[in-house]
Amino acid sequence: MERHEVAARSGLAVRLPEGRRLRIITPKGQQAADFFAYRADQVGEWLSPTHTWVTTRSVRPRQGDTFLSRFRRPMADFVEDGAGGVHDMMIAACDQGRYEQFGHRAAHANCSDNLRNAMQRLGHPIEVIPQPVNFFTNTAVEANGALVSPPNPVKPGAYVELLARMDLICVVSSCPFDLQVPGWTINAAGGPSELLIELR
Amino acid sequence: MERHEVAARSGLAVRLPEGRRLRIITPKGQQAADFFAYRADQVGEWLSPTHTWVTTRSVRPRQGDTFLSRFRRPMADFVEDGAGGVHDMMIAACDQGRYEQFGHRAAHANCSDNLRNAMQRLGHPIEVIPQPVNFFTNTAVEANGALVSPPNPVKPGAYVELLARMDLICVVSSCPFDLQVPGWTINAAGGPSELLIELR
Numbered sequence: 573m574e575r576h577e578v579a580a581r582s583g584l585a586v587r588l589p590e591g592r593r594l595r596i597i598t599p600k601g602q603q604a605a606d607f608f609a610y611r612a613d614q615v616g617e618w619l620s621p622t623h624t625w626v627t628t629r630s631v632r633p634r635q636g637d638t639f640l641s642r643f644r645r646p647m648a649d650f651v652e653d654g655a656g657g658v659h660d661m662m663i664a665a666c667d668q669g670r671y672e673q674f675g676h677r678a679a680h681a682n683c684s685d686n687l688r689n690a691m692q693r694l695g696h697p698i699e700v701i702p703q704p705v706n707f708f709t710n711t712a713v714e715a716n717g718a719l720v721s722p723p724n725p726v727k728p729g730a731y732v733e734l735l736a737r738m739d740l741i742c743v744v745s746s747c748p749f750d751l752q753v754p755g756w757t758i759n760a761a762g763g764p765s766e767l768l769i770e771l772r
Numbered sequence: 773m774e775r776h777e778v779a780a781r782s783g784l785a786v787r788l789p790e791g792r793r794l795r796i797i798t799p800k801g802q803q804a805a806d807f808f809a810y811r812a813d814q815v816g817e818w819l820s821p822t823h824t825w826v827t828t829r830s831v832r833p834r835q836g837d838t839f840l841s842r843f844r845r846p847m848a849d850f851v852e853d854g855a856g857g858v859h860d861m862m863i864a865a866c867d868q869g870r871y872e873q874f875g876h877r878a879a880h881a882n883c884s885d886n887l888r889n890a891m892q893r894l895g896h897p898i899e900v901i902p903q904p905v906n907f908f909t910n911t912a913v914e915a916n917g918a919l920v921s922p923p924n925p926v927k928p929g930a931y932v933e934l935l936a937r938m939d940l941i942c943v944v945s946s947c948p949f950d951l952q953v954p955g956w957t958i959n960a961a962g963g964p965s966e967l968l969i970e971l972r
Contacts, residue, residue: 622822622864622903625919627873631862632917642901644869662831664822669844673827700900701842703822713913717832719825 574771578605580764583686583745585694586771587612588736593651593772596744598708601728602760604747605767606665606683606704609639609647612739615691617641618702619648621661631713633659633705638737642702646737655730660709662719663758665701666749674751681748690743706747707732709758723757733772744769774971778805780964783886783945785894786971787812788936793851793972796944798908801928802960804947805967806865806883806904809839809847812939815891817841818902819848821861831913833859833905838937842902846937855930860909862919863958865901866949874951881948890943906947907932909958923957933972944969 578584580603588594588609596605611617620642627644628637635653638646653659664670667684684701691698708726713719734742746767749758759765778784780803788794796805811817820842827844828837835853838846853859864870867884884901891898908926913919934942946967949958959965 616899620864622862626863626870629919630917631913631919634917642864644867644873662822663826664820664842667844670826673844699816703903712915713831713917715912715915717830717834717913719829719831 576769578744578746578767578769580746580766581681581748583683583690583743584769585690585741585743586769588740588742588771590736590739593733593735594742595731595733595770595772596707597729597731597768597770598726598765599728599768600760600765601726601730602708602724603765603767604709604749604758605707606745606747607707608687608702608704608743610741611641612741615696615741617643619705621703621705625661631661632657633661639705647740648737649735650732651735652733655708655726655732658708658710658724658726660706660711661703662711663706663709665704666747667701671751674753676751683745683747686745687743694741721756721758724759776969778944778946778967778969780946780966781881781948783883783890783943784969785890785941785943786969788940788942788971790936790939793933793935794942795931795933795970795972796907797929797931797968797970798926798965799928799968800960800965801926801930802908802924803965803967804909804949804958805907806945806947807907808887808902808904808943810941811841812941815896815941817843819905821903821905825861831861832857833861839905847940848937849935850932851935852933855908855926855932858908858910858924858926860906860911861903862911863906863909865904866947867901871951874953876951883945883947886945887943894941921956921958924959
């Protein structure tokens with residue numbers, strides 16, 4: 573088994589061959605893990621939540637669901653949910669502009685740069701930031717269509733496990749979101765924390 | 773005023789200068805209008821529902837909302853809703869693969885090809901199919917996260933009106949979805965119909 577730490581506020585890309593499993597763990601809990609996946613030999617094909625949920629008919633990924641690519645092909649199975657279903661596919665990856673929307677002017681670590689840098693370490697330029705799967709992230713859509721993000725209830729040691737359905741490059745980002753925005757709670761109040769990933 | 777018909781199952785791209793308005797009308801009602809918008813002088817910037825709804829905090833576009841690009845910049849204001857709020861931003865643009873998922877084997881008109889062809893008529897190759905805004909499309913997210921599409925209640929003559937916040941290329945596709953899928957009603961039972969667009 574291969575194990576890596578994704579430092580708080582950072583990202584990491586790993587190759588996951590077809591048939592292997594990836595476990596993502598939040599050791600301290602309440603830490604959003606932005607997840608992206610690309611077909612290893614053609615990174616123009618990537619995991620797409622909007623193509624996934626019109627097939628699963630669920631905006632929240634559930635154990636047993638299959639994540640589809642933007643070409644609607646199976647990329648990964650969600651084989652084990654050790655986080656009680658607290659996952660999101662609605663929130664776009666944060667980027668510098670996101671922090672500026674909230675009045676933050678200085679450079680801020682963000683999941684989009686984490687993705688770009690993780691992929692560049694493997695030699696892949698990224699032009700488009702795909703919509704992520706945000707594991708360990710608590711959102712809900714209310715009856716009137718309102719998108720809300722209540723406090724994050726994910727416990728320390730919570731995890732998810734995915735099974736690769738094709739050779740993949742998987743990217744995990746410890747979401748650096750640390751602004752105090754009323755009604756928009758992403759991570760723990762104490763700030764972002766590290767994630768662990770295990771290739772099984 | 774400039775007026776165009778978008779034939780049933782077809783797409784059309786039009787330039788919309790900053791400050792001008794685009795009205796999209798479903799003369800027969802119950803016809804999904806897949807809508808895409810690009811920055812006219814740099815089509816790498818396109819309208820993004822997932823970046824829009826984390827700002828509006830609504831998965832359904834509402835009169836008064838501003839549609840943002842994937843760079844989180846204002847592209848268009850939703851200035852008038854003449855369709856009673858029946859709009860969607862959840863459903864990925866249909867493509868050949870979507871119809872094949874439902875067992876349809878022959879070539880089928882689809883919004884992704886309509887977008888590509890409409891943009892190619894203006895000289896722009898499209899590598900990525902952006903998530904569309906689907907006007908006149910009825911979806912809801914239930915409390916458990918289920919994505920549902922009840923029958924389409926949009927009346928003949930219903931319309932929406934948008935105001936360009938930058939020079940845009942706007943693409944409208946009369947969604948060709950015509951399969952009878954239980955619990956997944958997109959267009960009128962009688963099949964797709966034409967749309968009208970007006971540049972004001």
